[in-house]
Amino acid sequence: MTADGDGVAGVRHHADWSVHGLAAAKAGRRVSVVLPARDEEATVGGIVARLRAELVEDVPLVDELVVIDSDSSDATAEVARRAGASVHAAAAIRPDLGARRGKGEALWKSQFVTTGDLVVFVDSDLVDWGPHFVTGLLGPLLTDPATALVKAVYDRPMLDPAGREVEQGGRVTELVARPLLALHHPGLAGIVQPLSGEWAIRRDVLEQLSVPVGYGVEIAALVDTATLCGPEAIAQVDLGRRTHRHHRHDTLGPMAVQVLAAVEARLGASHPRSTSAALRQFDRTTTGFTPRETTVDLTERPPAVTVEGYAGCLEEVCG
Ligand SMILES: O=c1ccn([C@@H]2O[C@H](COP(=O)(O)OP(=O)(O)O[C@H]3O[C@H](CO)[C@@H](O)[C@H](O)[C@H]3O)[C@@H](O)[C@H]2O)c(=O)[nH]1
Ligand SMILES: O=C(O)[C@H](O)COP(=O)(O)O
Numbered sequence: 001m002t003a004d005g006d007g008v009a010g011v012r013h014h015a016d017w018s019v020h021g022l023a024a025a026k027a028g029r030r031v032s033v034v035l036p037a038r039d040e041e042a043t044v045g046g047i048v049a050r051l052r053a054e055l056v057e058d059v060p061l062v063d064e065l066v067v068i069d070s071d072s073s074d075a076t077a078e079v080a081r082r083a084g085a086s087v088h089a090a091a092a093i094r095p096d097l098g099a100r101r102g103k104g105e106a107l108w109k110s111q112f113v114t115t116g117d118l119v120v121f122v123d124s125d126l127v128d129w130g131p132h133f134v135t136g137l138l139g140p141l142l143t144d145p146a147t148a149l150v151k152a153v154y155d156r157p158m159l160d161p162a163g164r165e166v167e168q169g170g171r172v173t174e175l176v177a178r179p180l181l182a183l184h185h186p187g188l189a190g191i192v193q194p195l196s197g198e199w200a201i202r203r204d205v206l207e208q209l210s211v212p213v214g215y216g217v218e219i220a221a222l223v224d225t226a227t228l229c230g231p232e233a234i235a236q237v238d239l240g241r242r243t244h245r246h247h248r249h250d251t252l253g254p255m256a257v258q259v260l261a262a263v264e265a266r267l268g269a270s271h272p273r274s275t276s277a278a279l280r281q282f283d284r285t286t287t288g289f290t291p292r293e294t295t296v297d298l299t300e301r302p303p304a305v306t307v308e309g310y311a312g313c314l315e316e317v318c319g
Contacts, residue, residue, distance in 0.1 A: 007231030008190035011153050013238045014136030017143070019054070022135055023061045025142040030063045032116025033134055036106035037124040038070040041079045043245075044124040048083035051122075054131045056084075062134065066114055067124065068093075068106040076124075088113050097307065100299055102258075103197075104217030111207060111304040111312065118142070119206055123197035128243040137200035140235035148205045148233035149225045151191060152198035154242040169246065170195070176256045177219055180263045185223055187231045194222055195259070198239065205229060207304040207312045214297055215255040216262025223266050253279055254296045261298045275299050 033051060037044050048065060055062040067080040067087045081087045091099035093109040107121060118141050120134050133152065140147040157165040170193070177194045188194070195218050209224045211217055225234060247255070257277050264271040277296045282289040304310045 007187040007226070008234055008236065009232060011192065011236045011238050012136075012140065014132045014139070014240070016237075017135055017139035019059045019061055019131075019135050022138055022142050023059050026061070029117040029142070030115055031061060031118050031120065031138065032064045032066060032110075032114040033062050033120045033122060034107065034110045034114060035065075035067045035080070035085070035122050035124040036070055036103050036110075037067050037072065037076045037080065038103075038106075039072045039074045039076060040124040041072075041074040041076050043126060044076055044085075045079040045083040047122065047124055047126060047129070048080050048085040051131055051134060052084040055134055061138070062120075063116060064114060066110060068110050068113075070103065070106040071101055080124075086113075094307075094309070100213040100297060100301075102212075102214035102297060104211050104215070104220075105213040105301070107217055108211040108213070108301040108304070111203075112310065117203050118200060119203055120200040121198065123244060125245040126242065127245070128241050130240075133198050133239050133242075136237040136239050137198060139237060141200055141202060144235070146233060147235045148202050148229040149221065150200045150235045150237055151193060151222070152196040152239050152242075153192040153236050154196070154239045156193075156242050156244075158246060159243060171249065172215075172252050172256050172259060176259050180219070180260065184263060184267060185226070188222060188226055188234075190236075191222060191234070192236060194219055198242075201225070203312055207310070209303055211301045211303075212258060212262045212265075213299045213301060214258040216258040216298075216300075219259050220262040220266070220300075223263065227266075250281055253281055254294050257296045258298065261296075262300075265298075265300070273298070273300065 065085045067085040069077040069089045077087045090106045090109045094112045137150045156169040158169040173195045181188045265273045279294045
């Protein structure tokens with residue numbers, strides 16, 4: 001498989017690295033795995049338990065396994081804790097900094113409760129996955145000092161209720177993220193899955209990034225890491241196959257707005273940052289089309305390194 005863009009390197013394969021080899025390559029570095037989770041009681045426990053058994057207990061690759069409970073109303077926190085994660089409610093982390101809703105907020109807040117030099121993010125709604133998601137993402141970071149961020153690449157089939165493959169997933173990827181990269185960041189067009197929720201990053205880079213509180217977090221991290229370190233500092237690793245819970249197409253609207261806004265905010269002064277947008281969608285009712293309005297949060301959190309009391313590293317990165 002090749003996917004060379006203008007600047008991004010080709011895709012490696014997770015099998016290029018063994019778990020024992022990676023544990024030996026750590027050389028004193030600490031690894032945090034962070035799972036953001038909102039209402040994921042059905043899946044988060046199994047993911048945590050397997051990562052804990054294979055990458056914490058069998059082989060000492062992962063030093064901390066952290067679930068950030070993102071305003072769940074189900075038993076996510078309890079299930080994750082029982083499976084062996086340390087669990088933090090996003091809103092309870094540094095309450096002096098306030099609380100927003102969203103996936104990006106969970107990732108941003110995770111910086112205040114983790115200590116890893118390398119941070120691996122893994123979604124907690126995964127169905128088809130394995131510990132090779134974590135080892136694959138760590139491969140380039142642990143073996144190549146020029147790598148700053150690693151993105152997951154995978155087949156992502158959409159299955160019908162009977163488990164048959166109906167098409168490939170990634171609706172926001174294909175209709176929003178990829179066109180945005182083509183228009184504004186062609187040097188990143190070689191990124192196969194720009195929105196993949198599984199990615200890993202050096203903390204000394206992560207802490208320099210401004211973080212959208214919602215679903216703009218992945219595209220923002222890509223664009224900003226390329227700006228800070230160059231696109232060649234972004235690696236990609238093929239993790240095989242991934243399936244997860246899908247949103248209805250209309251609930252992808254707010255996600256699309258957040259992805260668009262994160263890229264627009266990085267286009268310079270002609271696109272001032274808004275802090276919210278009103279997305280109007282319509283339901284067919286007996287009286288016609290009834291509008292349904294969603295206020296989409298476009299807020300961004302500042303680089304952690306600029307936040308008073310942040311304990312991370314303060315060194316300058318990427319030259
Ligand atoms: O407010 C939220 C929303 C989601 N999540 C968690 O974030 C992960 C991904 O969320 P999901 O709603 O399943 O996103 P997807 O539809 O899978 O969206 C894809 O595209 C998004 C936009 O780039 C990425 O953020 C996702 O990781 C990626 O899987 C899951 O573990 C969620 O529980 C939170 O922690 N807080
Ligand atoms: O990554 C994406 O584009 C969105 O998460 C939607 O994915 P899906 O179309 O596979 O649900």
